[in-house]
Amino acid sequence: THQPQEQLWYEVETDWAGLLRSREGASIELLNEQFNTTLPEFPLITGERAKAYRLLRRRHFRYGKPYLITNVYIDESICERLPRTALSTTTALRLINDVRGLTIGDVRQTMTIGQADVMIAEMLDIHLNAPIALVTRSATDTQGRIIMISDGVYRGDQVRIEMKLK
Numbered sequence: 001t002h003q004p005q006e007q008l009w010y011e012v013e014t015d016w017a018g019l020l021r022s023r024e025g026a027s028i029e030l031l032n033e034q035f036n037t038t039l040p041e042f043p044l045i046t047g048e049r050a051k052a053y054r055l056l057r058r059r060h061f062r063y064g065k066p067y068l069i070t071n072v073y074i075d076e077s078i079c080e081r082l083p084r085t086a087l088s089t090t091t092a093l094r095l096i097n098d099v100r101g102l103t104i105g106d107v108r109q110t111m112t113i114g115q116a117d118v119m120i121a122e123m124l125d126i127h128l129n130a131p132i133a134l135v136t137r138s139a140t141d142t143q144g145r146i147i148m149i150s151d152g153v154y155r156g157d158q159v160r161i162e163m164k165l166k
Contacts, residue, residue, distance in 0.1 A: 026062050028089060028091075029059045031058060033054065037052065042138070042151070047140040047146040048146065050077065051076070052076040053073040056072040056092075067158050069153045070152040073149045074092075078147055092137065093148070103142050104139050105143070113133060114132050114133075131156030137149070
C-alpha cells in the first residue's frame with residue numbers, strides 16, 4: 001500500500017524575519033537572467049525607479065517539487081555587489097538584505113488569488129486553472145528608490161498564511 005506524503009506547506013510569511021528565513025529542503029533554479037531591463041508597471045507600487053534593473057526568472061523547489069515561479073527585478077547597481085552564486089541559492093529579500101551598505105527603508109507584500117494558465121500549470125506541475133497565490137513584494141531604500149520587486153506565483157495547494165492576531 002502507498003503511504004501519502006506529508007503535506008508540504010509553504011507559509012507566506014507576514015513578518016520580516018520570516019521572509020528572510022530559508023526553508024528546509026528548498027532549492028532555486030535560475031531560469032533566465034536579463035541585464036539592464038526596464039521595470040514594468042506594477043499597480044500600487046510607488047517609489048522612484050532606478051535607471052535599470054536585472055530580471056531574474058527563477059523556479060523554487062522544495063524536496064524536488066516546484067512550488068513557486070518568480071520574476072525578481074533588482075536595481076542593476078545593486079546586482080554588481082551580489083555574489084554570483086547567491087542568484088540561484090538565496091531568496092529575493094535575503095539578496096538585498098545582505099548587501100553591505102544598503103539600507104532598506106520600506107518593504108511591502110500583496111497577495112491575491114488566481115488560477116493557473118497553461119504555462120504556470122506546466123512549470124509548477126499542477127492542473128490548468130488550479131488555484132494559485134500571486135504574491136508581489138517590493139522594497140525601497142531610505143531615499144524611496146525601488147531597489148527590488150518580486151512578482152511570484154505559488155501553487156495554491158501548498159500555500160498557507162498564518163498571522164498572530166493577539
